[in-house]
Amino acid sequence: MLVTNIPGHDRVGEFMSDQLESVEDFRIRARAWLSENMPKLDPAKEYNTNRVADREWVEHRALQKKLFAGGFAGICFPKEYGGQGLSPAHQAAFTEESVSYEMPLRLNVPSLSICSGMLLDMGSEEQKQTYLRGAISGEMILCQFLSEPSGGSDLAGLLTRAQRDGDTYIINGQKCWSTFAYAADFATCLVRTDWDAPKHRGLSMIIVPVHDDATHLQRVRMVDGSEEFCEEFFTDLVVPAGNLVGTENDGWTVGQRQLFYERQAVGGGSPYVSGQPPTRGGSSATVEEVARAVGKDKDPATREIVGWQSALDTVNHQLIKRITVGMASGEYPAMASSMMRLAHAEIPQHKMDVMLDIAGDEAVTSVVGGDGYLRSVGVQFLMRQGASLGGGSSEMSRNMISERVLMMPREMAADRDVPFREVRRGR
Amino acid sequence: MDLELSEDQKLFRNTTAKFLDNELPVEKVRAINKEGGGFPAEFWTQGAELGWAALLVPEELGGGSISGNGFQDLAIVAEEFGRLVSPGPLLPVNTVIAGLVEGAAIGGPDHTETIEGLMSGELIGTWAAYEPKGHWDPLNPSTTATKNGDNYVITGVKDRVEAGDAAGVFLVTAKTASGVALFLVPADAAGVSVELVDSLDFVRHHATVTFSDVTVSADAMVGTESATADIVERMLQVVVALQCAEMNGAINRVFEFTVQWAFDRYSFGRPLASYQALKHRFSDMRTWIECCNATADEAVKAVNNRAENSARLVSVAKAYIGTKSVQIIQDCVQMHGGLGVTWEHDCHLYLRRATTDRQLFGTPADHKRRIADLIGL
Ligand SMILES: Cc1cc2nc3c(=O)[nH]c(=O)nc-3n(C[C@H](O)[C@H](O)[C@H](O)COP(=O)(O)OP(=O)(O)OC[C@H]3O[C@@H](n4cnc5c(N)ncnc54)[C@H](O)[C@@H]3O)c2cc1C
Numbered sequence: 001m002l003v004t005n006i007p008g009h010d011r012v013g014e015f016m017s018d019q020l021e022s023v024e025d026f027r028i029r030a031r032a033w034l035s036e037n038m039p040k041l042d043p044a045k046e047y048n049t050n051r052v053a054d055r056e057w058v059e060h061r062a063l064q065k066k067l068f069a070g071g072f073a074g075i076c077f078p079k080e081y082g083g084q085g086l087s088p089a090h091q092a093a094f095t096e097e098s099v100s101y102e103m104p105l106r107l108n109v110p111s112l113s114i115c116s117g118m119l120l121d122m123g124s125e126e127q128k129q130t131y132l133r134g135a136i137s138g139e140m141i142l143c144q145f146l147s148e149p150s151g152g153s154d155l156a157g158l159l160t161r162a163q164r165d166g167d168t169y170i171i172n173g174q175k176c177w178s179t180f181a182y183a184a185d186f187a188t189c190l191v192r193t194d195w196d197a198p199k200h201r202g203l204s205m206i207i208v209p210v211h212d213d214a215t216h217l218q219r220v221r222m223v224d225g226s227e228e229f230c231e232e233f234f235t236d237l238v239v240p241a242g243n244l245v246g247t248e249n250d251g252w253t254v255g256q257r258q259l260f261y262e263r264q265a266v267g268g269g270s271p272y273v274s275g276q277p278p279t280r281g282g283s284s285a286t287v288e289e290v291a292r293a294v295g296k297d298k299d300p301a302t303r304e305i306v307g308w309q310s311a312l313d314t315v316n317h318q319l320i321k322r323i324t325v326g327m328a329s330g331e332y333p334a335m336a337s338s339m340m341r342l343a344h345a346e347i348p349q350h351k352m353d354v355m356l357d358i359a360g361d362e363a364v365t366s367v368v369g370g371d372g373y374l375r376s377v378g379v380q381f382l383m384r385q386g387a388s389l390g391g392g393s394s395e396m397s398r399n400m401i402s403e404r405v406l407m408m409p410r411e412m413a414a415d416r417d418v419p420f421r422e423v424r425r426g427r
Numbered sequence: 428m429d430l431e432l433s434e435d436q437k438l439f440r441n442t443t444a445k446f447l448d449n450e451l452p453v454e455k456v457r458a459i460n461k462e463g464g465g466f467p468a469e470f471w472t473q474g475a476e477l478g479w480a481a482l483l484v485p486e487e488l489g490g491g492s493i494s495g496n497g498f499q500d501l502a503i504v505a506e507e508f509g510r511l512v513s514p515g516p517l518l519p520v521n522t523v524i525a526g527l528v529e530g531a532a533i534g535g536p537d538h539t540e541t542i543e544g545l546m547s548g549e550l551i552g553t554w555a556a557y558e559p560k561g562h563w564d565p566l567n568p569s570t571t572a573t574k575n576g577d578n579y580v581i582t583g584v585k586d587r588v589e590a591g592d593a594a595g596v597f598l599v600t601a602k603t604a605s606g607v608a609l610f611l612v613p614a615d616a617a618g619v620s621v622e623l624v625d626s627l628d629f630v631r632h633h634a635t636v637t638f639s640d641v642t643v644s645a646d647a648m649v650g651t652e653s654a655t656a657d658i659v660e661r662m663l664q665v666v667v668a669l670q671c672a673e674m675n676g677a678i679n680r681v682f683e684f685t686v687q688w689a690f691d692r693y694s695f696g697r698p699l700a701s702y703q704a705l706k707h708r709f710s711d712m713r714t715w716i717e718c719c720n721a722t723a724d725e726a727v728k729a730v731n732n733r734a735e736n737s738a739r740l741v742s743v744a745k746a747y748i749g750t751k752s753v754q755i756i757q758d759c760v761q762m763h764g765g766l767g768v769t770w771e772h773d774c775h776l777y778l779r780r781a782t783t784d785r786q787l788f789g790t791p792a793d794h795k796r797r798i799a800d801l802i803g804l
Contacts (some may be wrong), residue, residue, distance in 0.1 A: 288804050297804055300796065307795035310802055311743040318721035326430050339714040401713055402706035406686060409701040
């Protein structure tokens, strides 16, 4: 599948248009606007910690509304849905300019980069005016209801069902591992609408409210103590039929589009992400900071390790840039984003390992209530595998690269062309 | 494999690849190895006619490139060299040229004639930077250059000098009374002796070169003493970025024929390419190769544009590609089974080239530490 076949690709041409404001003019305008409107990062405040404070959601919604009012929200989204219709280069410039300001970072993934990206390509005009505009303007936060207890990798094998009833769908079932759902308003929910069709052909994507009397939402505690995950139980949840994205039973096409944006976002290459986490403090301590904190910064062996991690981080960025170029020009298939996704698991995991090694015996204890680099190194390490699971596992990326980039034979699938109700399931 | 090459550059890549494929396909490289290695002189002069030694030379000295991005074009040639493990002094000649051009820009003695000779392919030049038992430390030579009237007397031993046997001129780093300087020393000067050593590379020669009281005039200096570190830095970036391009060409080629092999080779009634355990290894390799391509391109661009961060980007590329290239080739050997470790199979030709590039002009470990310096740790 070449990028030229995927909806939304024609927007690349739009980015090339020379009628756009030049990136440099835009940068100057953004700089001035940021300094007048956005709050400066406060050195006394801890940002980007493992635990998302509830107040952040309130703050970030307000920040997004500010961006929107100032004409700097959704830089790469089309104007008709509240975006700015500019290019990834404009977005990159804005992110560079915004580093010393508070930004609505929590809205980047999944709301803007994944759910909104999918809606732009697959949503009806009305859905775009409501949900896409809602997300860009800061009125709404979107999340993903994909994974289920029965399996996330084999997403098309999901069991949550929706039944058409007049002008509505009635949904029953269970979703899990939904990031930030507790703070979201709506979710893009993949459900089964036909049990007699083979698994990929009986799915539908429906936009559902997150908070509803028919939905029991529960936060799930993670190994680092945070509660970003949620699980949801639907009992006769009723949603308007107009919330169906695409057509009934064609949900896999829609879902794949969403997964594309997910790989892009989780791989670090989304054009819809604005701003970047503050580089100091919290869970984003750099390897250099850790080396200094434990007094190993002059040790040649440590310097070699730090230099290597720095090289890897640079290569990760270079890879994202290259694959983005390759996909935009049509030279690479959309599945090439799986390489980005794989590298974005392996390289950060290497970094966690390196940090743990450098922090040494100081990584496992800390003053009660204390914080700072060394404490976060140990805690972060506990969540190490999250990097190769969230947004599709590394193993699934490897399947994808070998089968869709290298065109190697597909894995045997026992459920191919079998009516879904006859497919064998685990316990 | 830059994804953003201009049309000129794509054409240049095609003609270079075609030329190499016609003149020196891998079977010919094997024949050269059988005869003791090195490179056919006429091959190099033909290459020079195609511009392989002119790309870093400014136009006013008769050089230049069609694309206007001479170093990028040169990296294209290096990559094609890697794809066919080509012989020939592409790296040493261009590194010396980079040094001479830098020296001239700084206002050192005139070396136009040498540059012209190198450009024509008739003269071979090489950088004599390593010293026996020494690690990569070009600004700390024990070879000395002692002032004697209008002359310098050079004494010392250099080793791991690529194409030392074919060179007509050596660019020598030597300690002076007040610092370090670079000198052009003709191979036929009295007191110069060259001894070939065994090289891991399939065809490239390396030599130990001894300078026993070799007298050169003060005009043999390249650039000025105070600019030596800058010139050496430029040469280092040039040679390392070319090594990266070459290693990259090698791994891309090895991966291509290994993927093909995985489709063709059957085991238990199905192709190797159908086993998930192997598919996953291929996916890893494919991803790391993509990373190598990305970082090599960025390093090459940075050197071409003399970007502010070129030193760091070159070291990033060398650390990364130096580390990954040989791992990838070894993994490709594994995919070939026993065949992969035979002389008969081409894998080792590439492994030899990549390993040689990996080890010289700073190992990955050296470059990792250099990055730590450059990021201010
Ligand atoms: C930080 C984080 C955030 C997440 N956010 C969301 C979210 O917002 N919304 C949402 O819906 N989900 C989310 N998820 C869930 C995530 O998408 C799934 O965890 C993931 O797809 C794996 O599915 P699973 O957990 O069911 O594991 P399984 O699919 O059961 O896989 C178990 C193991 O088997 C491997 N495996 C499975 N099938 C194959 C195969 N065919 N070949 C080789 N190996 C295989 C997997 O790689 C994995 O290692 C998130 C997960 C994490 C860690």
